Amino acid sequence: MLNIKNLEATIDSKHILKGLNLDIKPGEVHAIMGPNGSGKSTLANVLSGKNGYEIKGKIQFNRENINELSTEERAQKGIFLAFQYPLEIPGVNTNIFLKTSLNAIRKAKGEKELDTLTFLKLIKEKANELGIDEKFLSRQLNVGFSGGEKKKNEILQMKLLEPKLSILDETDSGLDIDALRIVADGVNSYKNKNNAFLIITHYQRLLDYIKPDFIHVLSNGKIIKTGDASLGVQLEKTGYIGLG
Amino acid sequence: MQQFYDFKVEKIKNLSSEEKKLRKKNLELFYLNGFPSKKDEDWKFTDLNSILGQNFSNIVNTDLIPEERPYKPITEFEHNFIYLVNGKLISKSFDHEEKDKIFINNFDYKNEIILNRENTLNFLNNALAKDGFSLEVSKNYKFKKPLVIYNQLSNSLKETILNNKNSIILNENSELTLINLVDNASKENFMINTIEEIKLKKNSSLKSILINNSKNNAYFYKYLKNDLEKNSSLENYILLSGLIFNKLDIEINHNEEYSNSYIFSALNLLNNEHQEIKTRVNHNAPNCHSYQKIKNVLNNESKGVYQGKIFVKNIAQKTDAYQLSRALILDDKAEFDAKPELEIYADDVKCSHGSTSGSIDLDSIHYLKSRGIPEKEAYQMLINGFLCEVLEKLNKKNLKKFLLQKLEDQIHGY
Numbered sequence: 030m031l032n033i034k035n036l037e038a039t040i041d042s043k044h045i046l047k048g049l050n051l052d053i054k055p056g057e058v059h060a061i062m063g064p065n066g067s068g069k070s071t072l073a074n075v076l077s078g079k080n081g082y083e084i085k086g087k088i089q090f091n092r093e094n095i096n097e098l099s100t101e102e103r104a105q106k107g108i109f110l111a112f113q114y115p116l117e118i119p120g121v122n123t124n125i126f127l128k129t130s131l132n133a134i135r136k137a138k139g140e141k142e143l144d145t146l147t148f149l150k151l152i153k154e155k156a157n158e159l160g161i162d163e164k165f166l167s168r169q170l171n172v173g174f175s176g177g178e179k180k181k182n183e184i185l186q187m188k189l190l191e192p193k194l195s196i197l198d199e200t201d202s203g204l205d206i207d208a209l210r211i212v213a214d215g216v217n218s219y220k221n222k223n224n225a226f227l228i229i230t231h232y233q234r235l236l237d238y239i240k241p242d243f244i245h246v247l248s249n250g251k252i253i254k255t256g257d258a259s260l261g262v263q264l265e266k267t268g269y270i271g272l273g
Numbered sequence: 274m275q276q277f278y279d280f281k282v283e284k285i286k287n288l289s290s291e292e293k294k295l296r297k298k299n300l301e302l303f304y305l306n307g308f309p310s311k312k313d314e315d316w317k318f319t320d321l322n323s324i325l326g327q328n329f330s331n332i333v334n335t336d337l338i339p340e341e342r343p344y345k346p347i348t349e350f351e352h353n354f355i356y357l358v359n360g361k362l363i364s365k366s367f368d369h370e371e372k373d374k375i376f377i378n379n380f381d382y383k384n385e386i387i388l389n390r391e392n393t394l395n396f397l398n399n400a401l402a403k404d405g406f407s408l409e410v411s412k413n414y415k416f417k418k419p420l421v422i423y424n425q426l427s428n429s430l431k432e433t434i435l436n437n438k439n440s441i442i443l444n445e446n447s448e449l450t451l452i453n454l455v456d457n458a459s460k461e462n463f464m465i466n467t468i469e470e471i472k473l474k475k476n477s478s479l480k481s482i483l484i485n486n487s488k489n490n491a492y493f494y495k496y497l498k499n500d501l502e503k504n505s506s507l508e509n510y511i512l513l514s515g516l517i518f519n520k521l522d523i524e525i526n527h528n529e530e531y532s533n534s535y536i537f538s539a540l541n542l543l544n545n546e547h548q549e550i551k552t553r554v555n556h557n558a559p560n561c562h563s564y565q566k567i568k569n570v571l572n573n574e575s576k577g578v579y580q581g582k583i584f585v586k587n588i589a590q591k592t593d594a595y596q597l598s599r600a601l602i603l604d605d606k607a608e609f610d611a612k613p614e615l616e617i618y619a620d621d622v623k624c625s626h627g628s629t630s631g632s633i634d635l636d637s638i639h640y641l642k643s644r645g646i647p648e649k650e651a652y653q654m655l656i657n658g659f660l661c662e663v664l665e666k667l668n669k670k671n672l673k674k675f676l677l678q679k680l681e682d683q684i685h686g687y
Contacts, residue, residue, distance in 0.1 A: 077643050080635070104645035116640040120658025129654070130644035137645065169658075186644060 030055050030225050031076075031194055036086035037250075038068075038075050045071045047250035048086070053194065056222040060236055061229045062261065063247035064269045069229045070113060072247070073198040076227075077110040078103045090194070105137035109192030111183040113199040113229075118170040123182070126170050127152055127189060134190055155188050159215050176203035184215040195219075196227045201235035213238030233265040277325065278308075278332040280434070285336070285403050292382070300400035306393045315392070315522070318578045318610040319549060324518065325492065328462055334401045335433040339363070344423050344456055349678075350671040352452070354421040359430070360437035360467070361404035367420075374414035380405035380438050392522075394494055398468050402436035405467075409441075410477075415448035419672060422453045426491065431461035439469040443477035443505075450669065455485040462517075464492040471497065473505035473532070480508045480667075484679050488515035488543070488686075499525045501532035501561075509534075510667065512660075512676060513548065514541035514683035520549040527554070527561035527589070536565040539660035541683050542575035542607070549578040552596075556589040556622075565596040566663055570656050571607035579611045581626070587618040594622070600630035601659055603652075653684050660684070 031053040038046040045068045053059050063069055075082055078100035088095050095103055118126070132142040143151070156163055161181055171179050180200050187195050197216070201209055216226065216239050228239060236244070236258065244260040245252045248269065254260070280303075282288075282296045308322040309315070325332065339358035346354070355365045355377060362379050382402070410416070426435075443449055473479055493516060499507055513519060525534045540548045554563045569577040583594045600609040613626040633655055641651035661680055667673045 077639070079639050099648070100639060100642035101645050101647050101651075104643055110643050112640065112643075116634075116637050118637055118640070118655065118658055120660070120662045121654055126641070126644075126654070129650065130641075130646055133647065133650070134645040190644065 030091060031227075032087070032089040034087040034089075036072075036075070036088060037084070038071055039083040040071070040081055045250055046075065049247075049251055051245065051252065053225045053227060055193075055225055057243065058220065058226045058228065058239060058241045060241040060244045060261065061227065061247050061252075062231065062244060062264060067247045068250045069247055070198055073110055073113075073196050073229055076103075076108065076196055101133070102137075104190075104192075105134050107193035109187050109190060109195045111180075111187060111195065111197045111200050113202065115171050115179040115183055117172045117174075119172055121170045123168055123170045124149070124152065124166045127166070127186065130186070131189055152189065155185055158188070158218070159185055160211055161185055177205060177208035180204055180212055181208065181215075184212050188215060188219055191219075192224065194225050194227065196229070198229045199231065200228075201230055201232060209235065210238060233261045236261045275326075277329050278434075280332075280334050280397070280401060282400060284334055285401070296400045299396045302396040303393055303400060309393055313393075315551060315580070317580065317612060319520070319547070324547070325464070328492075329432055329464075332432055332434050332464060335430065335435065337427075337429060337433070339404075340427060342425070342427070342458070344425055346423075347421060347454070347675070349675045350419070352419045352421045353416070354423055355406065355408075356423045356425070357406065358425050359404065359427055359435050360424075360465070362406045369418040370416060371414065374411040376407070376409040376411075378407050380407050380440060382438075392496070394466055395468060395496060397434075398436045398438065398466050398496075400436075401434070402438045402468070404435075405437040405439045407440040407442075410443050410447040410449055412444040412474075413446045414444075416450065419450040419452055419669075422451065424453055424455045426455070426457040426459055426463075426465075428459045428461070430459055430463035430491075432463065434464040434466060437465070437467045439467065440471075441469070441479075442472045443474060443479055445474045446476045447474075448478045450480040450482070450672070452482045452484065452672075455483075457485070457487055457489040457491055460490055462490050462492070465494070467493075467495045469495065469497050471499045471507075473499070473501045473507060475503045475529075476505060477502075478506040480510070480669075482510045482512070482672075482676065483521075484512045484676070485514070485516060490517050492518040494520050494522070496522045497524065499523070499534070501525065501527050501529070501534060503529035504531045505529075506532070507534045508666070509536045509538075510664065510676070511536070511538040511540070511550070512663075512680055512683065515543060516546060516548060518547045520551065523550070523552045525552070525554045525563065527556045527558055527563065529558050530560045532558070533562045534564070535666065536567070537663035537666065538565075538567045539663045539680060540568070540577065541570045541656065541660060542572060542577055543686075544573035544575060546575045547577075548575075549580075551578075551580040553582045553584065554594065556583070556585040556592045556594060558586075559588060559590045559592070559619075561589065562593045563595070567596070567598045568660055568663055569598075569600040569609055570660060571600060571602045571604065571609055573604050574606040575604075576607070577609045579609075579628075580614075581612070582614040582616065583624055583626070585615075585617040585619050585622055585624060589619050590621045592619060592622040592624065594624045596626040598626075598628045599659075601656065602630055602632055657681055657684050
């Protein structure tokens with residue numbers, strides 16, 4: 030599904046990713062761990078198509094080269110990024126945002142856009158699954174939401190938009206145990222053999238709930254070690270320094 | 274610069290010799306200084322004289338007789354209406370109200386408003402004004418439905434100036450929601466200079482909404498003078514876009530205790546447009562509250578100006594006055610000028626102002642785009658979110674929905 034070859038990224042003349050390789054197949058869950066400043070969030074940003082990076086190397090999504098695609102085109106093709114810090118957008122109603130987003134993606138896929146009633150029924154259902162109070166949906170997008178509410182809102186968007194590849198950028202940071210479990214349940218219930226996850230995290234604790242097939246250690250802009258789920262447990266004990 | 278205007282009192286029919294004399298006196302006062310330039314503190318950022326000089330070859334006052342033409346009525350909510358063409362009252366409908374509680378007529382120029390100010394456009398208005406309306410609401414009468422003013426401008430106004438005067442009086446304990454909808458069919462250049470005087474008697478309440486329907490090439494100047502008595506309330510909502518030039522000059526006088534005033538303005542300026550809001554809020558009595566929230570979005574080569582002054586008289590203790598100006602500048606060539614001013618002579622008051630201007634938040638754009646929303650739409654969503662906040666206080670559900678739609682139409686372009 031996702032094939033990254035020799036990816037390099039530079040921003041403001043800082044060379045951050047320095048030749049990263051990664052292959053993700055449908056049905057797989059990959060976790061990326063690594064110390065602060067290793068390039069984890071940059072990888073998430075670059076995959077989402079954020080402006081400002083100078084890119085070298087190849088990113089293929091479902092065999093298509095996506096280096097030149099805009100952020101919205103990538104989203105329409107099925108790449109979803111759950112933000113580490115979801116933005117507060119004053120004056121934009123959450124429901125209207127969600128409907129606009131869903132319909133933009135449906136339109137790009139050649140599907141019929143949903144009318145308001147059908148949409149509201151759908152979103153209510155999805156919100157209930159995640160234990161999100163419906164009144165959040167009529168508030169301004171993320172404005173005044175707690176950290177946990179913002180992260181739940183990201184997972185709600187993921188479940189609504191049904192992406193092929195979901196990138197979760199430190200979705201576990203700032204969550205208490207209950208919210209962490211809700212987020213993990215959300216991911217697990219959406220996981221199937223046709224979609225894939227790239228989970229960026231600092232800690233093992235999220236991976237106790239979402240079992241990864243692969244764990245990669247990112248350090249200084251490169252993946253320096255790849256292993257199975259047990260690597261996370263080991264890292265928790267030894268830290269990154271232990272990897273030498 | 275060559276003189277680009279030629280105004281004649283003689284074009285106005287049926288004047289008494291007394292009136293003619295007074296108007297000629299005012300015209301002389303106008304000709305003394307002509308149209309305002311930056312030398313005038315109230316026009317600090319705008320040289321109207323040269324703007325008009327560049328866009329007109331010879332402006333004259335018109336003796337044209339306004340003609341009716343079809344207009345598109347609002348269908349979203351039930352309302353009363355008056356229908357104006359070029360400022361002249363043509364028809365009215367108060368089907369939802371008790372008709373004997375409402376007085377509406379052509380403006381009576383025998384009881385002329387003479388504004389006691391050094392305002393050259395007011396002089397010009399005094400000299401040349403001929404149309405307009407007077408509206409008075411009886412004591413204790415609360416309008417059941419809003420009143421819409423269909424303010425239509427005809428096609429044939431090229432190189433002319435219209436001068437109008439309106440008067441609105443809300444007597445004690447009365448209530449009105451007024452929607453002034455400017456519908457300009459003309460693509461020609463012309464100018465409108467209006468003076469509107471609003472009197473709110475004790476315990477009365479006015480919501481006044483100003484919107485426009487189309488992109489146009491007219492030069493608007495409107496002087497609004499509001500006098501507030503005890504415990505009265507004024508809410509102004511201004512939602513305008515697509516105007517080549519517009520200046521609203523708003524004077525609010527809190528003449529008696531416990532009166533409240535609000536100005537909420539959301540302006541979306543497109544290429545080459547100029548919009549300006551100047552306010553002077555006079556706190557002449559204690560315990561009054563005034564609030565101004567001015568929002569501007571500036572696209573391409575547009576220019577926005579906000580000059581806001583709060584004046585607090587020495588006896589006006591416990592005044593609570595606030596003004597906030599926020600501008601979203603979308604292009605390096607756009608310009609926004611703000612001049613907030615506080616002049617306070619009382620010691621127990623709460624007065625503050627804030628002013629910010631900045632560009633759109635690109636991280637927010639990225640967030641919306643990452644959800645599949647195309648870039649143009651993402652910008653429109655953020656602009657809409659920025660502007661629609663000014664409608665927060667409006668508590669009339671249907672009307673709010675209608676105005677939110679208007680705002681969206683303005684942002685998406687007519």
